[in-house]
Amino acid sequence: MxxxxxxxxxxxxxxxxxxxxxxxxxxxxxxxxxxxxxxxxxxxxxxxxxxxxxxxxxxxxxxxxxxxxxxxxxxxxxxxxxxxxxxxxxxxxxxxxxxxxxxxxxxxxxxxxxTAMLAVAAKAGAPLGHDFCAISLSDNLKPWSVIETRLIAAAGAGFVMAFYNPVSKARPHQLPKAFEILRAHLPGTVPVIFGRAAGRPDEAIRVVPLSEARADMADMATCIIVGSAETRLIARDGNRPLVYSPRSWDAASAGKR
Amino acid sequence: MxxxxxxxxxxxxxxxxxxxxxxxxxxxxxxxxxxxxxxxxxxxxxxxxxxxxxxxxxxxxxxxxxxxxxxxxxxxxxxxxxxxxxxxxxxxxxxxxxxxxxxxxxxxxxxxxxTAMLAVAAKAGAPLGHDFCAISLSDNLKPWSVIETRLIAAAGAGFVMAFYNPVSKARPHQLPKAFEILRAHLPGTVPVIFGRAAGRPDEAIRVVPLSEARADMADMATCIIVGSAETRLIARDGNRPLVYSPRSWDAASAGKR
Missing domain, CATH: 3.40.1010.10 (Tetrapyrrole methylase, N-terminal domain)
Structure with a gap:
């Protein structure tokens, strides 16, 4: 049977x-x-x-x-x-x-x-509101060169990115390298969201500009969302800013890339 | 208040x-x-x-x-x-x-x-098991040239793709164009999944090779998943084949691109 x-x-x-x-x-x-x-x-x-x-x-x-x-x-x-x-x-x-x-x-x-990126995005606003991709930063099962190619392709084409498996004890160097590559291809003002335990009592959501994103802001349970050049921040009194990617494509904004 | x-x-x-x-x-x-x-x-x-x-x-x-x-x-x-x-x-x-x-x-x-792509992927196997992206094919809010750039970038970098808003009465030509572009950048054997009403009584899931994918297989409620060159089919007696994207990257398979 x-x-x-x-x-x-x-x-x-x-x-x-x-x-x-x-x-x-x-x-x-x-x-x-x-x-x-x-x-x-x-x-x-x-x-x-x-x-x-x-x-x-x-x-x-x-x-x-x-x-x-x-x-x-x-x-x-x-x-x-x-x-x-x-x-x-x-x-x-x-x-x-x-x-x-x-x-x-x-x-x-x-x-x-x-999946984690949807829960983290929901806490931040709507950062995945436009075209996006999901990339595992683990090079246990694929060469790092493939990951680099994908980061550059995604940044160049204007995709918002969600990173799974961003860092572990055995892989401390991948996330700093990823941020370094992205800083060469995206404005430093692009919002980066570090989301951990979204929806749980120990939830921690943090938003920083790409220029200030550091690998020690993440651990292996963190999902990271990196905006595109079009992703926007809405300041709110006494509240975390909202992060969202507009549904429409703004040629002027994209030109800043 | x-x-x-x-x-x-x-x-x-x-x-x-x-x-x-x-x-x-x-x-x-x-x-x-x-x-x-x-x-x-x-x-x-x-x-x-x-x-x-x-x-x-x-x-x-x-x-x-x-x-x-x-x-x-x-x-x-x-x-x-x-x-x-x-x-x-x-x-x-x-x-x-x-x-x-x-x-x-x-x-x-x-x-x-x-979200729709997760429900459709679950019915097909695990086509989103490796790096993937989500693209809206609607050019109501962004120029078609941006969509073309993203399709080519995603295919070239080896992302599996999920298409939202693939077609509507007002936009009959976008999906055929997207398939035409992808056929120039991916093997014709790449599996394409058309998923409609996943999990509902009127569910319809269909898997065809990219070479045979046609726009009339979709309507505005369809989510389409296009594999990468690494996505695989598992034949099963009396059952729809399973479609999955391996977690590991195979240099030999990717070389076929």
Whole structure:
């Protein structure tokens, strides 16, 4: 008997941002795989089993989950945010492609969630209101030269950028380099948003101009949004400024690039 | 007395994909502004008022909502998907910037939601599993030349692309042009996903190679995802193929570009 594997997005962290669809998928399954802190968010019944693992074991986690599902299990793989954005959905697909034929017969589904950049953007205003891109700054799985090419292409074409995996203990130099590259291609006044734990009690949102953005403003749980030359700040008395990217393209503003 | 304005994302369409945070924001407010079909999704109480308007009246809708909030109202502006992605959050920010000073004192919040590209990606597998961008193909608010520049930059740098507002009665020629440009910059085998009403009963998801992608496969409610040269298809007996973009960058595959 072949079982079922669902990859579920738990949103940015607040229970208020988990969809009913995600909760229903969790209620249906019996075995849960994921990075420890994400599995810890689940309120499991005694008959539901935790298989938590470390942050950098995505492929072995995917294989273990698929093995159990192929044997008839009802399995959930959980991710924070949306599982399709730099998270477990792609790792499970990769494992299916490389694994035994039987894994292709498993009933497979992905439940989307609110990804970090949307939660951080919401707290800041509407910085993703115009064309934007999402880039993982981790060079564990791709060469740094590819990341540089993408930063320059995105800045030159006027995309707002969201950075995932901006920094870690093993990768302290990537984010400073990224800011250095962007300062050569964008005005120093472009707003940069550092968003951490959006929607949770320990939420921290900070907005600085690109000229003052520093890598020590981020950790591995931070999502960073870098505006385009068109992104604007609205000052407000006694409140954080609103950051937004206008829906319309202003030739005069873009000319400042 | 100054009131409150919250811009709320209702997700792609299924009630199962609306967050508790969005429902709580709706329960708290008394006046609701938005494009008719989005306001129609709300299950309002008799004391809650609808102010539905047409699709292309974003700025007058934002101004009306802000005027009511400035007079002490408790106001919701609703969007489908996420309100920060090509939707009402940026329009309201724009109106605040251009409007009377009092509008900056309104208590303003944005509630994020599952945006269309995440819902469509989830149905297809994990096409957004690597670096990606989101582009509105509407040239109502930006010149077509800017869109062309972005398509070429994104294809050249290896971004997967999600297209919002791909086509409308007033804009029949933009999507065919976009496919023509992409065919000059990407292999014809790159998977293209046409996703409509993801998660709703009338859901339609279709995957074709770029060489066979046609504009009449989309309407204004379709979200289109175009893979990169690295995006892969996994054939499955009796099931739609899975589409995913590997987390790691493969120099050999990228060389095919």
């Amino acid at each position: 072949t079982g079922k594997l669902t990859v579920v997005g738990l949103g940015p962290g607040s229970p208020q941002q988990v969809t009913p669809e995600a909760l229903a998928a969790v209620a249906e399954a019996t075995d849960f795989f994921g990075y420890g802190p994400y599995v810890d968010r689940l309120d499991l019944r005694p008959d539901q089993r935790r298989h938590a693992s470390d942050n950098r074991e995505e492929m072995s986690r995917a294989a273990a989950a698929l093995t159990l599902a192929a044997a008839g299990g009802s399995v959930c793989v959980v991710s924070g945010g949306d599982p399709g954005v730099f998270a477990m959905a792609a790792a499970v697909c990769e494992a299916i492609e490389q694994g035994p034929d039987a894994w292709r017969g498993i009933e497979f589904a992905v439940v989307p969630g609110v | 100054t009131g409150k304005l919250t811009v709320v994302g209702l997700g792609p369409g299924s009630p199962q994909q609306v967050t508790p945070e969005a429902l709580a924001a709706v329960a708290e407010a008394t006046d609701f502004f938005g494009y008719g079909p989005y306001v129609d999704r709300l299950d309002l109480r008799p004391d809650q008022r609808r102010h539905a308007s047409d699709n292309r009246e974003e700025m007058s809708r934002a101004a009306a909502a802000l005027t009511l909030a400035a007079a002490g109202g408790s106001v919701c502006v609703v969007s489908g998907g996420d309100p920060g992605v090509f939707a009402m959050a940026a329009a309201v920010c724009e109106a605040i910037e251009q409007g009377p000073d009092a509008w900056r004192g309104i208590e303003f919040a944005v509630v994020p939601g599952v």
